[in-house]
Amino acid sequence: MARMKFLCDADRCIECNACVTACKNENDVPWGINRRRVVTINDGEPGERSISVACMHCSDAPCIAVCPVDTIYQTEDGVVLHDKDICIGCGYCFFACPFGAPQFPAAAAFGSRGKMDKCTFCAGGPEPDLSTAEHRKYGSNRLAEGKLPLCAEMCSTKALLAGDGAEIADIYRQRVVWRGAGAGAWGWDLAYGRRQRQNANRQ
Amino acid sequence: MMRARPGCGWRTVLAAALTMAVLAAPLIPQGWAYLGDPKSTQRIDPTNRLWRELRQGAAGQTQVQAPEAGVLIASAGEEWRRLRNGPLRTWGAYWLAAAAGGVALIFLWRGRIRIEGGRSGRTVERWRLPHRVLHWYTAVLFLILALTGLSLLYGRAVVLPLFGKEVFGLYAQGAKVLHNYLGPLFPVGVILMAALWARNNLPARVDLRWLAEGGGILFRDRHPPAGNMNAGEKLWFWIVVFGGLTVSVTGIILDFPGLGQTRETMQTAQIVHAASAIFMLGFAVGHIYIGTLGTEGALEGMVHGRVDVNWARQHHLLWYEEITRGGGPEPEAAGEGEGEPAAGA
Amino acid sequence: MRLIKKTGASAATGGMDRRTFLKTSGLAAGGAALAGLAPGAMMRRAEAAEGGAKVETVRTVCTHCSVGCGIIAEVQNGVWVGQEPAFDHPFNRGAHCAKGASVREHGIGERRLKYPMKLENGKWKRISWEQAIDEVGERLLAIRQQSGPDAVYWLGSAKHSNEQAYLFRKMAALWGTNNVDHQARICHSTTVAGVANTWGYGAMTNSYNDIHNSRAVLLIGSNPAEAHPVALQHILRAKERNNAAIIVVDPRYTRTAAKATEYVRIRPGTDVPFIWGLLWHIFENGWEDREFIRTRVYGMDKVRAEVKKWHPREVENVVGVSEQQMRRVAKMLADNRPGTIVWCMGGTQHTIGNNNTRAYCILQLALGNMGTAGGGANIFRGHDNVQGATDLGVLSHTLPGYYGLSEGAWRHWARVWDLDFDWIAARFDQNEYAGDNGKPVKPMFYKGIPVSRWIDGVLEDKENIGQRDNIRAMIFWGHAPNSQTRGVEMKKAMERLDLIVVVDPYPTFTAVLPDRKDGIYLLPAATQFETYGSVTASNRSLQWRDRVIEPMFESLPDHTIMYKLAKKLGFAAELTKHIEVRNDEPLVEDILRELNRGMWTIGYTGQSPERLKRQQRNWGTFNYTTLQAEGGPCNGEYYGLPWPCWGTPELGHPGTPILYDMSKPVAKGGLTFRARFGVERNGVSLLADGVYSVGSEIRDGYPEFTDKLLKQLGWWDDLTPEEKNAAEGRNWKTDLSGGIQRVAIQHGCAPFGNAKARCEVWNFPDPIPVHREPLYTPRRDLVAKYPTYEDRKRFYRLPTRYRSIQETDFSRDFPIILTSGRLVEYEGGGDESRSNPWLAELQQHMFVEIHPVDANNNGIRDGQQVWVETPEGRIKVMALVTRRVAPGVAFLPFHFAGHFQGEDLRAKYPPGADPYVLGEAANTAMTYGYDSVTQMQESKVSLCRIRAA
C-alpha cells in the first residue's frame, strides 16, 4: 500500500506561491482559508529559505488524537481526512497540529469557527469518490482519478514533492547526490516519524 | 428539580458517582502511558540547524494572512495534546471519581443528617428571592456547562462508542453551541455572588473550630457552631468565586478566538479552563450532596427562602442567635405548601 | 452541508466595498471568511457538470509572462472547470508560478468589465457596442479633422496575440500615424536596441531550457524567482547537475539571490562600471577568449581602453563592490564556460539602459560565450507576448519586422498588404516638421511619440513638439497607465485629453485616475483564453493557443473590436483586404498567413498556422533541453519554430534554437552574426574572419544576400522562374517569394550574412558604453566625472531633459535611492491580477521595502503607514522593514493602483469592476528620466524621503 507523503525541498522552493494558488484553484478554497502556505525564514537575509507547508498527513496524527468527536481519520494511503458533517468546529485540531494545517472559515464570537477545512491531499472526503457532494465539501479527489495533488504537480521548481513516500524519498535522495550536500528536505521527521523515514529510505 | 426527593435522590447520586468512577477506569492506563513516555515528542535531527530552529517555533514571513501563519512548526501543540489527552483527562477523571466516591462513602458512613429534634414548624428567612434566583441561575448554568464541557472532554471515550459518530457528532455540536453561548453568562452570576455574598464568607475564628470538628458531618456527635455561613460553605464560596473567574476568563479566551490571541494562549487557556472547571466540579459534587441528600432542611432555604428554626440552630447557631437577637425578624409558622413537610416521608 | 456557510452569496456579485471585503476576508481581519466567493466558482463548476457533459481538454499558454508555460484547460458545457498541469510541455513540465496556477479564474472573472460603458456626468453608463463604436469613431474622426491623425495615440499591448498585435500596428498605419507603441518601450526597448546593434537581432539568444547546459549563470538586474519563476526550474537544474555558479547581481538580496552561489550587491544604476570592473580583471589576467574576439568581434580594443579606467578602487567607489569579490566573480565566469548572462529590468530601465545592455553583450563576447549551448544572452522578456508584439512592430519607430519607417519599409509593407503606397501616404499628415536631427521630416517617416512620453505629447507646448498638434485622444488597448512614471503629471494629462478609450478586460486605473465627468469609454475586451492565435515566448518560440471558452459577458476579441472600429473609421476593407472576415471577426489564421508573407527580416515566415498547430498537438515530443522534436510528426523541428524560421513554411526550416551558433548548418538552425552594419568601418572589415557556420559554401565572412550577390556567386539559377521574377532588384528582406533565403540556405549560408558582432555602436550617443550617473543621484561627488547627457530639443518628437535635471542637487532633501520592480503574485499594472481573488489574497497591501537603519533614522516601524516622497510625487504606503535592501535604498513594487497620493479612489470604479486590492501606484512617485536611444523610462533609480504618515 502506498504511503502518501509531502516533501518540500527547501533548497529549491522560491516562494512563488504556485502551490498555494493551485490549491485554491483546484479545490475552490474561499478567501481566508489556505490549505497550504509558504513560509520564508530569514526573509531578505542570507540563509533565506522558503518552505511550503500544508497538512503533512502525519503518521501519529495529533489532530486525530484530540478531536472530541473523532471525525478525523487516516486512509489506507496514509491520507488524513475528516468528515465535515460531524466536525463541530472546536478548533482543537488546530491547537494540536504542529503545522497549523487546520483552517476555519471564521473565527467569530462564541467560538463559531465553522467546519474545519484542511488539505485533503486532494483526496476528497468520506463521501463517495468524485460525487458532487464530495466536491462541494472537500474539493477535488485527484487520488481517485489517479492523479497526485495539484499543488505539487504545479510547483514551479519541483521543490514540492507529493506521492508515495518511497518514491519521493528516492527523487529527493537523487537530488542530494547531485548536489553533493544539502539537508533541505523539510517536515519529514516530525510528520512521519523516524521509523517511517528509515523504511522509506531502505526501500 | 426544585423539590428534593431524598428517597430516590440519593440512589441517583450514588449511581452517577459509581458510573463516573467505572467509566474513568479505562482512561487510567492511557494517562500513565502519556506520563511515562516523555521522549514521544523528541525527534529532533541534531544535524539540521534550520530544522532545529523551526522546531523551536521560529517564525518566518508568509503571504498568507492569518494569525501565526508564519510559524512553521508549533511544537507547543504536541505538549498541549499530551496534557489534554493525558494528565488532564486522567486526573480529571480520578478527581471526579474521587469526589463522587467520597460523597458516596460519606453517605454510607454517615447517612443523611437529620434536623436534630425534628422540625420545629417555625421558619426563619435565610435567602431572599433575588439571592435564590442568583444561586439557581449560577448553579443551573454551571451544571449545563459542566455537562456540555465534559461531553467534549470525555464524550468521545464514553458516549461516542454507545451512539456512533453521527449521533454523537450532532449531540456534541449542540453541546458545544450551548456551552459556547451560555458560557459568557456564567461570570455574571459569579460576579454578583462575589459582590453580594463575600461579606458573609469572610473567614472567622469560629471557622477553625468548625473545621476541627469536621463540620458536624464527619463525626456524628459534634455540632460545631457557625455563623451565617459555615467554613465549608465559605470554602465553597471562594472556590466558586476564584474558580469561576478562572474558568470564565479562560473560557472567554477560548470563546472569542478572533481577539488576536495566539494559539499558545488558547492552548494554555484550554488546559487551565478544563482543569479548574473539573476542580470546581469535584467540589460541586460535594456541595450538591450536602445541599440535597446530605443535610435535611438545607435545600428548602435555597428553594423557598426560609429554613426551619431547628435547622438554623443546628447548623448556624451563631447566625440564628444574631438574627433573633434584638428586634430581629420573628420566626413564622410554616404555612400550607411551604417548606418541607415536618416529618420525613 | 457546504464548505462554508452560504450567507452573503450575493455579495460576491458586486457591491461589496473594500472595507467590508477586507473585514470579512480572513482571520486576520477578525471577520468571517468571504462566504460566497468560492461557491460562486464552485457553483459554475457544479452546474457545468450537471448532465454529465463530456470534459474537453484545451491546450493553451499562460498569459502572464514570457516563459510561455503550457496549460491544459478542462472545459465542460462551455465552463472552464479545471486546469491540469501540462507535464509534457517542454518549457514548464506542468509547473507554474502563482499567476499561471490561477489562470482558470479568467473563466470566472467576477471583476471584469462586463459591457461597454461610458462616463456621463460623472456616472458610468452602460451602452451597446454599436453606440460605443459609433461615438468613439465620431470623436476620433472629428479630432483627425481638426488636429490631424497624429493627435490620436494608439497604445497597443504585449498581451495581444501575434495576429492582433500585427493587425493593431497595421491599423495605426492605415489611420495614418506612428503614434503607436506598447509595453516593450518601457520594458526591453533598450535591450532590443542595444543587442540588435551589437550582433543583429534584439532578442534572447538561447532559451530557458538551454540553461541546463550552462556552467555559470550571471543574473544581473533580473529576479526570475519572482518574475519568471519557472525559469528557476531550469536554473536550479544547472546548479544541481552542473554545479553551475549562480551569480546574482542586484541592489536587493532577492528571492533569486537566496538561491545563488554568489550574491553581489551593487548601487542602483551602476551596471556599466560593474561589468567594466569584471572585464578589468578578465583582461588583466588574460581570461578573455582571444580567438573568438579575433574572428567574431569588432571594436574590442576600444572597450579595453574604456575598461582600463575602471580600476578596482574606482569600481568599489562607484559600484560598492570590493576588489576581492569582483575578482572572484570574474574568475568564476572565466573558469566556468559556457556561461550565460541573464538580464532584465534592473539593466534596461535607465537613462543609460542601452549602455547597460551593450556592456552585458560585450562581457559575453569577451568570454566567448556567444553562439553556444549553455552560453548566450538569455534576456528574459516580460509579458507573454512582448516578444511577438515587438517583432510585429507595435512601436512608434518601426513597422513589423524591424523594417523601420523608411520609405523602403513602407513600400515593402504596402506590397505585403497589397495596398497602394500613395494611398497609405495620403492617410498621414502631409506637413513636414523638424526631426530629431533638426532636418525636416514627414510624420510618416518620423518616429512617433513613445508610450513613456505620451503625457508630454499632451502637456508640452505645441510649438515644441514635432507634429501638428498635441495628443488629444488616448486609446489604451491592453495597457495600464500606472506602468508609466510621473503619475502626477499623467493625471493632469488625462484631464486635458478630449477622449480616453480603454479596450481591456478590466477597467484599469485609467478609468478612475483623472477627475473627469465624461469622455471616457470602457470597452470590454476578451482575454486570450477567449480567443486563439499565436504567441511568442521569450526564446522566440511561437506557440499556438486554442480558445478555452467563448468570450465572457459582452466582451469581444481584440481583433473583432479593431475590425468594428476600422469599419467606422472607413478603412476596414484595406485592413482586411486578404483576410477573411466572419461576423466582424477577421480570421486569425489568415492574419498569420499575411504576416508570414512579410516578416522576412527575422524569419517569421516559416511559422504557418498549420505548422504551429501541429507542434501544439505534439508538444510532448520535444526534448526538454534541446527543444528539438525527437521523432513524431514534428521530427527535427525545434519547439515553437523559434525565429528566424527561414523561408516559406514549405521550406520546412526547423527554427533557430540558439542564435549565432555556427556548430549547426543554417538549414538546421545554425547561424552566424548578422551583417547589419555594412561590410567595413574606417577601412576595417566588419565581416567574420575565416569562420562560418557548418556546411557553409562560403568559408569566410560574407555580406547579406541580395539578388546581385546571388548573381555574383553564380547561384541565381537555383531560383525557380517565379522566384526570379520576385527576387529581381530585391534582397533577402524584401523578396516576397523567399527564393533568395532558400538559395542562400541551400548553400549553407545565413541570408543575413556572416559578420562580426560590434562592440562599438557608432550611431549611438555613447558608441562604447560608458557610465553616467542617474538624473536623480545621491552621489553628487560623481556627477562631474560621470555626467548625464545634454538636454535635447527634439527626440522622438519631444524635448527631452537630462542635464537640466541632474544639475539640481535633490539628494539633501531626498536622501534615499528609490527603485522599483515586481512581486510574484501580481503582473504589470496589476488590474488583472488584483482582480483575481486567489492572487489578491496573497498581497493585500502596497508597501515600501526600507532598511532598518533608514527606518530607525526616520522613526518608522515595520507595518506602519509612511509617505514616500520624491521630487515629483508622493504616495502613502506600508513600511516593510527589511535587510533585503541596502541602507539608503528603498524598493517599491509597481503593481498597485487605485489610490492616489493618499486618496482611495475605489468609489470611482464602475460598480462591481473594482479590483479586490487597491493601493498606491509606485509610478505616482517615480520620476523623470529617459534612455538616450529608446526613450525607455527610468523606473529603477530615483530619490526619495520616507516619513511616518
Ligand SMILES: Nc1nc2c(c(=O)[nH]1)N[C@H]1C(S)=C(S)[C@@H](COP(=O)(O)OP(=O)(O)OC[C@H]3O[C@@H](n4cnc5c(=O)[nH]c(N)nc54)[C@H](O)[C@@H]3O)O[C@H]1N2
Ligand atoms: N510576477 C510577475 N512576473 C513578471 C511580471 C510581473 O509584473 N509580475 N512582468 C513581466 C515583465 S513585463 C517583465 S519586463 C519581467 C521583468 O522581470 P525583472 O526585471 O526580473 O523584474 P524587476 O523586479 O522589475 O527587476 C529585477 C531586479 O532589478 C533590480 N534592480 C533595480 N535597480 C537595478 C540596477 O540599477 N541594476 C541592476 N543590476 N539591478 C537593479 C531590482 O532590485 C530587481 O530585483 O517580468 C515579467 N514577469
Ligand SMILES: Nc1nc2c(c(=O)[nH]1)N[C@H]1C(S)=C(S)[C@@H](COP(=O)(O)OP(=O)(O)OC[C@H]3O[C@@H](n4cnc5c(=O)[nH]c(N)nc54)[C@H](O)[C@@H]3O)O[C@H]1N2
Ligand atoms: N516603476 C516601474 N514601472 C514599470 C516597471 C517597473 O519595473 N517599475 N516595469 C515596466 C514594464 S517592464 C512593463 S512591461 C510595464 C507593464 O505594465 P502594463 O503592461 O501596463 O501592465 P499590465 O497591467 O500588465 O497591462 C496589461 C493590460 O492588458 C490587459 N489585457 C490582458 N489581456 C488582454 C487582452 O487580451 N486584450 C486586451 N485588450 N487587454 C488585455 C490587462 O487587463 C491589463 O490592463 O510596466 C512598466 N512600468
Ligand code: HEM
Ligand atoms: C443542584 C445543585 C445545587 C443545590 C441543591 C444547591 C443547594 C444549595 C443550598 C441549599 C445552599 C444554601 C446553603 C445554606 O443555606 O447555607 C446553597 C448555597 C450556595 N450554593 Fe448551591 N446548590 C447547588 C448547586 C450550586 C452550584 C453549581 C453552585 C456554583 C456554581 C452553587 C453555589 C452556591 C453558593 C455560592 C452558595 C452560597 C454559599 C455561601 O455563600 O457561602 N450551588 N446551595
Ligand code: HEM
Ligand atoms: C462553569 C463551568 C464550566 C465548566 C465545567 C466547563 C467545562 C469545560 C470543559 C470540560 C471543556 C472541554 C475541554 C476539552 O474537551 O478538552 C470546556 C470547553 C470550553 N469551555 Fe467551558 N466550562 C465551564 C464554563 C465555561 C465558560 C464560563 C465559558 C465561556 C465563557 C466556557 C467556554 C468554553 C469553551 C469556548 C470551550 C472550548 C470548547 C469549544 O469551543 O468547543 N466554559 N469547558
Ligand code: SF4
Ligand atoms: S499536519 Fe496537522 S492536520 Fe495534518 S495530520 Fe498532522 S496533525 Fe493532523
Ligand code: SF4
Ligand atoms: S474542529 Fe472539527 S475536526 Fe477539528 S477537532 Fe474540532 S471537531 Fe474535530
Ligand code: SF4
Ligand atoms: S494536496 Fe490538494 S488540498 Fe492539499 S494543499 Fe495540495 S492542492 Fe491543496
Ligand code: SF4
Ligand atoms: S510552488 Fe514550489 S517553489 Fe513555489 S512556493 Fe510552492 S513549493 Fe515553493
Ligand code: SF4
Ligand atoms: S507567469 Fe510565466 S512563469 Fe508563471 S506560469 Fe505563467 S508563463 Fe509560467
Ligand SMILES: [Mo]
Ligand atoms: Mo516588461
